[in-house]
Amino acid sequence: MTDHTVRAFTEELDALSSDIARMGGHAERALTDSVTAIARRDAAIAKTVIDGDIKIDEMQREIERKIMRLLALRQPLGRDLRQTVAALKLAAELERIGDLAKNIAKRALTIQEFDPIALTRSVERMGKLAAIQLKLALDAFVSHEIAGAVTVWMNDEELDEHYNSLFRELLTYMMEDPRMIGPSAHLLFVAKNIERIGDHCTNMAEVIHYLETGEDLGIDRPKGGEVGSGPRASQSNSEMPK
């Protein structure tokens, strides 16, 4: 794509994209660090995540300011408009991901006061999966490749499956030993947070897809079954990008 006639416009849009990428980097590390804190019962890491969230919030406000300015001064149209609006949405999603990671880190601090639970490994695996989703989505945004976005969108189902099975296992734990109810509940919230992060990644994937193609990803997203139900066969997307 050629540059704008007004070069500063291109520069500002590029700056916006790299801001999103940087913010995504922060959110990604917050996610992996918080999961590590759970897995290794490491309070120090958990604390860096909690402190780091302020930075992510700040970045979101900064990006929003830039977008406001861009809308007011440049009145972007077409892809520029989509990109600007996408940046706004992505910033919000990333901020939510940052918040959820902070929440996970806080729970990591609480959990380490209890005895370790065997299921933390399962949570760690789930966290890694979510981190991959986030990375894929961010890569798709940076590289303008919608394949990555579609993959994220499709893979969310797996995360849902993980969450469902973890939910069932934690329920069993809690029924077996009432003393485990406290840590198990915390772990359950951690798992729920990770699952929410996955959903945000899906939203990001949808935003990126609209940004690149101008079309919605469709509503028939393959979903993990309701809590307690089995998995459904994923459906192929009828509106595959050109």
Place this chain on the structure above:
Amino acid sequence: MTDMSPASRTSLRELVASKIKKRHAAELRFRGFGVTMVVSAILACSLLLVSILSQSVPALTENRLHLTLDVTAEKADPVGQRDPIDIREQGNFYGLVQDALEARFPAAEADGTLDDLFDVATSLAAVPIGKTIAADPSVIGKKLDVTLPINDDLDLFIKGAFGRTLEIKGEGTLVSALKPDGDFALSGQGPVFAKAVEALRGDLGRAAGSLEQGLILKRQRLATGQAQVTALQAALNAATAKAVGVAGAEASLEQAANNVAGLESEIAADLATIKTYRAAALGQGGPLPLGDNKPSVFVETKTGTYKITTLSPTLATAKLLVRPKAGEIATDWKMVQIKTPQDGRAVNDATIAYGRHLKAQNAIQPAFNTTIFTNSDSNEPELSGLLSAFVGSLLTLAVTFCLAVPIGVATAVYLEEFAPKNWLTDFIEVNINNLAAVPSIVFGLLGFAVFLTFFNMPRSAPIVGGIVLALMSLPIIIIASRAALKAVPPSIREAALGVGASKMQATFHHVLPLAMPGIMTGSILAMAHALGETAPLLMIGMVAFIADVPTGLSDSATVLPVELFMWAGRPERAWEPRTAFAIILLLIFMILMNAVAIYLRRKFERRW
């Protein structure tokens, strides 16, 4: 661009500063040239105007003779039927005027100056009196107050055109005595003429001086002539020796010799004159002689005038011009000196003397010159006017306007708005532009060849003149109208077409009204141009002596500029101010037309 260092910027500034003086100087020079040009143009224009205006001043007023006529039946109506036509054709109205003049100066006949007296007014001047009497025959047998223009030369004299008239008041009582030879000896108490003699002597001294100046030149010419004679003599000798071209050489020699002889006699005469002048100036050689080639000096009493022929401080011999009343004791007398000698003017001393007495009696009074507006052309300047030329101009212009403007505007509208743009219309356009540059005399020739010869239209008629001038102004009107139409913005046409007007409606409802001020301005300027045109009208015989006001388009007529052209060629001096006056009238007419054009443009000019 952006990496210009401070140093290079400074040097650039210096570079610019070093050139800036030159640039300012060039600009100043250019402005200077412009201002000089404009100022010199204005100067030239005002010089022209001032010269014309000053020349025309004498024509602004005329001196009129006021007489009370004794309208006798035998002169006014010799037929006796009181028939207006008989009266006008048979009446001797100049005789009435002559009678009235003679009644004022009864001695004129005896003194043989009757003709000089009658010269105060020309016979043609009496024609309007005949008209008055014919219009109202009941005045026959009664008294009739009339005014009539006086002789143009006398008029000019009274206006001071023949140089200043000096008047010196005389002292004491003038005594005149008839001498045996018919002249009069004039004297008073003591040297009453001393002042005049003094002045005349001074004049003579100056005249001798200027003659002496002339002598130097004449002597030089004489020397050259003599040398030439010698040379030619040698040439003749040589020719005789060779026997070739003897006759030619002889002729040349003879001519040169004649030249020399003429010069020698001139010099001798001048020397003699100088001698007498010098002698007279020094008071030697008795009384000063005053011939007709010298300024006239009158002695004027209340009722009489003498012309001095010789003058000494105490005694003057003089000829009688106007006989004073019998028994007049001349206590109130003056000497009058007229700079231009009688030989140098068309009006003689006696007529001037009568004129001065008539003026002193208030019978000649200056008045605003209405004759020039109310009369037509005449051979007598004092009776001539511009009325027929003015009417002729109006008629001719009317024809021109009625033909040129509708045709020109219609052509312009068609060419500009409707005609397809192709080689044919291009060709027509180029030719219209070329026509505007064709010399006007060519249109005159065309008018002569086509309208007079081929169509046998009347000569000198305003209709033909109008057609020729219309042909001449057509290209100008077409070009001006097209420019005006072009100046109407296309948005107006689009607007009209956009609401569904046809091309014709768009043109006539919107474009043409907007272009009208421009078209009218162009047309009026073309008319002004036509008004001032002479050459083509000469070709179709509009240069004619027209004494009657034309009443129709086919009457013989002339126009203002042609009249002016004719007047300028006439010999009498009185035509000069009249021509200038006619020029001013023409200019005023044109300025008026231009003013109307400007007014129209201002009034109807619209902004869009």
Place this chain on the structure above:
Amino acid sequence: MTDKQNLTKVSAHGINVFYDTKQALFDVSLDIPDGSVTAFIGPSGCGKSTFLRCINRMNDTIEKCRVLGRLEVDGRDVNDRAIDPVVLRASVGMVFQKPNPFPKTIFENVAYGPRIHGISRDKTDLERIVEESLRKAGLWEEVKDRLQQPGTGLSGGQQQRLVIARAIAVNPEIILMDEPCSALDPIATAKIEELIDELRQNFCIIIVTHSMAQAARVSQRTAFFHMGRVVEVGPTEEIFTNPRDSRTQDYITGRFG
């Protein structure tokens, strides 16, 4: 209104326009619905004005301009010999870039069209038409006390609304607007845009504009012209958020050249 919107008012099939030997439009085919505003956008010299002027045969007034192809208004070919351009122009009004009121009174400006077409029966009828047109153009309140003053004395925006009133006075079916706001300030532009939005109910409006924001604001459909061709036609929001063609994309995002 909605049923009107779906009817095709103007339909062009393979329009080619030549100025002498230079081709200005190449095979332009376009359908324009009634009861809506259609905007033509595109870079200068792309042929949008030329196409607009084809609709009321204003190109006839330009010498050496040839129009080939079939252009239908209500199913009738306007280039048909049987169609008189004067009749056509009475039903297809036009508003130009520069406000061009006649240098006459405000009343005369509006009354001119009805008068030459003989629309009004008498003087009161004419006055009624003038008032109605001025009301529709949103100018009545501003000029009702000075109808006899020259139209050229109005402000630019008022002049343009006067011109619109003049156009609607003959009750046309289509109003063509050739960059109607390019000479106006933003307030006057906003008033004209509001007026266009109101007029859409009764007229098929086609507007050529250089301002994409204006096209986005006033039109329901937008056609993008480029190099004498129609590159893309579609609902305005589509064109401005998600154009199909990369040239459209480049143009609306300011990446041209």
